[in-house]
Amino acid sequence: MEKFTTLSGVAAPMPLVNIDTDMIIPKQFLKTIQRTGLGKNLFDEMRYGADGTEIPEFVLNQPAYRKAEILIAGDNFGCGSSREHAPWALLDFGIRCVISTSFADIFYNNCFKNGILPITLPREQIDILMEDARKGENARIEIDLESQTVTSADGQSFHFEIDPFRKHCLLNGLDDIALTLEKVSAIDAFESREAQSRPWV
Amino acid sequence: MTAPKTLYDKIWDAHLVHEADDGTCLLYIDRHLVHEVTSPQAFEGLRMAGRKVRAPDKTIAVPDHNVPTTPDRLQGIKNPESRIQVEALDRNAREFGVHYYPVDDVRQGIVHIVGPEQGWTLPGMTVVCGDSHTATHGAFGALAHGIGTSEVEHVLATQTLIQKKSKNMKVEITGSLPPGVTAKDITLSVIGRTGTAGGTGYVIEYCGQAIRELSMEGRMTVCNMAIEGGARAGLIAPDEKTFDYVKGRPHAPKAAQWEAALAWWKTLKSDDDAHWDKIITIAAEDIAPVVTWGTSPEDVLPISGAVPAPESFSGGKVEAVRRALDYMGLTPGQKLTEIEIDTVFIGSCTNGRIEDLRAAAAILKGHKIRDGLRAMVVPGSGLVRAQAEEEGLAQIFIDAGFEWRLAGCSMCLAMNPDQLSPGERCAATSNRNFEGRQGRGGRTHLMSPAMAAAAAITGRLTDVRELMREPA
Numbered sequence: 001m002e003k004f005t006t007l008s009g010v011a012a013p014m015p016l017v018n019i020d021t022d023m024i025i026p027k028q029f030l031k032t033i034q035r036t037g038l039g040k041n042l043f044d045e046m047r048y049g050a051d052g053t054e055i056p057e058f059v060l061n062q063p064a065y066r067k068a069e070i071l072i073a074g075d076n077f078g079c080g081s082s083r084e085h086a087p088w089a090l091l092d093f094g095i096r097c098v099i100s101t102s103f104a105d106i107f108y109n110n111c112f113k114n115g116i117l118p119i120t121l122p123r124e125q126i127d128i129l130m131e132d133a134r135k136g137e138n139a140r141i142e143i144d145l146e147s148q149t150v151t152s153a154d155g156q157s158f159h160f161e162i163d164p165f166r167k168h169c170l171l172n173g174l175d176d177i178a179l180t181l182e183k184v185s186a187i188d189a190f191e192s193r194e195a196q197s198r199p200w201v
Numbered sequence: 202m203t204a205p206k207t208l209y210d211k212i213w214d215a216h217l218v219h220e221a222d223d224g225t226c227l228l229y230i231d232r233h234l235v236h237e238v239t240s241p242q243a244f245e246g247l248r249m250a251g252r253k254v255r256a257p258d259k260t261i262a263v264p265d266h267n268v269p270t271t272p273d274r275l276q277g278i279k280n281p282e283s284r285i286q287v288e289a290l291d292r293n294a295r296e297f298g299v300h301y302y303p304v305d306d307v308r309q310g311i312v313h314i315v316g317p318e319q320g321w322t323l324p325g326m327t328v329v330c331g332d333s334h335t336a337t338h339g340a341f342g343a344l345a346h347g348i349g350t351s352e353v354e355h356v357l358a359t360q361t362l363i364q365k366k367s368k369n370m371k372v373e374i375t376g377s378l379p380p381g382v383t384a385k386d387i388t389l390s391v392i393g394r395t396g397t398a399g400g401t402g403y404v405i406e407y408c409g410q411a412i413r414e415l416s417m418e419g420r421m422t423v424c425n426m427a428i429e430g431g432a433r434a435g436l437i438a439p440d441e442k443t444f445d446y447v448k449g450r451p452h453a454p455k456a457a458q459w460e461a462a463l464a465w466w467k468t469l470k471s472d473d474d475a476h477w478d479k480i481i482t483i484a485a486e487d488i489a490p491v492v493t494w495g496t497s498p499e500d501v502l503p504i505s506g507a508v509p510a511p512e513s514f515s516g517g518k519v520e521a522v523r524r525a526l527d528y529m530g531l532t533p534g535q536k537l538t539e540i541e542i543d544t545v546f547i548g549s550c551t552n553g554r555i556e557d558l559r560a561a562a563a564i565l566k567g568h569k570i571r572d573g574l575r576a577m578v579v580p581g582s583g584l585v586r587a588q589a590e591e592e593g594l595a596q597i598f599i600d601a602g603f604e605w606r607l608a609g610c611s612m613c614l615a616m617n618p619d620q621l622s623p624g625e626r627c628a629a630t631s632n633r634n635f636e637g638r639q640g641r642g643g644r645t646h647l648m649s650p651a652m653a654a655a656a657a658i659t660g661r662l663t664d665v666r667e668l669m670r671e672p673a
């Protein structure tokens with residue numbers, strides 16, 4: 001997993017609430033057996049017409065946002081299915097950070113496994129960043145994970161909260177499985193206890 | 202004295218392998234269910250790292266999302282990408298030695314129906330699957346939730362999951378449900394009340410008389426949609442109904458082990474003075490048969506209602522409703538019972554169990570579906586299908602004009618040939634009405650099996666109570 005330390009990039013505004021994982025990556029693209037290559041189908045049904053041509057009004061089709069690395073999104077971003085294809089598609093497109101007032105639980109988890117930073121901020125701050133994002137390429141937003149800050153184009157800085165363990169893993173690009181396997185003796189011990197107390201499992 | 206605990210607290214504590222100073226926990230996983238869509242990258246990850254499946258005996262795989270539901274599927278899946286995914290699961294299941302129910306096995310079906318049916322899901326267990334509707338298994342008093350593919354790989358490799366504890370929410374449904382009102386109406390009404398983010402950060406325990414009175418099938422329907430309310434999981438404390446359902450299933454404990462298990466299971470309930478972070482109480486008598494009108498499961502109204510105006514909402518929801526009505530082709534003020542449908546879909550892990558088919562067949566018996574309508578029933582598993590045939594339900598559906606399909610996810614999500622075309626309007630017993638969920642441009646109204654059967658007869662959204670006859 002790629003480390004996440006700092007990011008300075010263009011942010012695309014997506015104020016719609018309840019953007020679900022079917023919108024982020026529709027089911028017909030879940031048939032891949034790989035993690036990569038989904039970027040071109042990110043937001044597919046919002047981004048392309050039925051004939052496959054781009055819908056010019058869609059934010060990521062506008063020249064200013066074609067290389068966006070940050071999304072400023074409406075409430076409850078990522079609700080719906082557990083598909084990790086959603087963060088894979090975001091990442092493949094080049095999005096490394098999503099900022100919203102709230103995220104759906106599984107999507108939020110999945111971001112961290114893929115080096116994407118989901119940031120939760122209060123409504124007033126989201127409103128400011130949303131306005132900022134509307135300015136397109138002229139407004140780069142800065143994110144510093146170490147100090148847990150988001151800085152808008154005109155220099156306003158907002159602090160965000162993040163779980164220390166997740167922060168540590170993102171900053172260092174750590175693989176969860178390797179970390180857990182360091183505790184394999186605890187897992188072994190649990191299993192032998194369970195074999196006694198709940199043998200039917 | 203230990204502090205009073207909720208059911209969630211008890212299951213959590215029984216599975217704690219390790220807790221770090223910052224509260225990050227390693228939780229042991231008793232059952233890992235696997236399907237073809239969210240697992241290929243996880244198995245590939247194992248292979249690349251030279252890792253094994255730690256507990257293949259606790260891992261159960263079944264293809265469901267991609268499989269066609271027509272008999273010709275046994276000659277091979279035509280769509281090449283779907284075929285590759287199912288073949289990858291075949292190969293991975295065999296290579297890593299996990300339990301497997303292939304397409305041609307009568308026990309094959311939707312993973313959340315197969316798990317309980319085979320006795321893999323038991324009270325007090327931790328159950329995960331790379332699928333958000335894993336919440337279904339909570340009906341047994343198991344802590345069950347969806348995970349992403351990286352976590353699937355993590356569970357395959359370590360049989361544990363890195364977790365932080367959620368908060369406790371109690372949803373109590375008091376009193377008894379009125380006639381014509383079902384488990385689906387309970388779960389949709391709860392989401393209508395709390396919103397799709399109302400459960401975020403919580404594990405919900407459903408309780409109260411109306412929940413106690415539900416069958417296991419009904420309880421699974423309720424827990425299935427906990428995720429639509431944003432909760433990590435839904436739970437119902439096990440009772441005699443649970444034990445009766447489990448007893449004798451192929452993988453349920455037997456003899457002395459059954460007795461030992463039962464003794465523990467009986468302790469699995471929230472203590473009277475347990476702490477709840479949030480409590481919601483709904484009177485069953487206030488719940489009506491409901492349908493969804495929009496593109497979010499929270500867009501719920503009683504069937505007697507009318508399509509709302511975007512301006513009656515606030516914040517970002519105004520724009521979302523405007524978009525939803527445009528997508529759904531509806532106008533504010535239109536009565537829900539005037540909405541005409543093209544298609545009826547009865548099935549999915551929400552409502553593809555035997556009781557659901559019985560409820561729909563009871564309404565359909567002696568009726569025909571409206572001319573020109575497309576209607577299909579997709580049993581949740583091969584065994585549900587066989588039982589429905591034995592009980593004569595299949596014939597009722599066929600006589601009414603329904604297609605009688607093989608088991609799979611089918612039209613719940615458009616990953617297999619069963620799809621809506623643009624603008625096609627469907628009365629569906631599944632769980633998601635998102636844009637494009639059942640096919641690009643498809644319009645979904647969620648409801649109970651009985652309500653879907655009623656809609657099939659009249660060709661429009663219908664209050665099933667109008668069609669319910671006096672018992673003979």
Ligand code: SF4
Pocket residue numbers: 265266311312313332334549550551609610613614631632
């Ligand atoms: S039936 Fe629908 S919700 Fe259930 S597992 Fe299949 S696709 Fe998911």
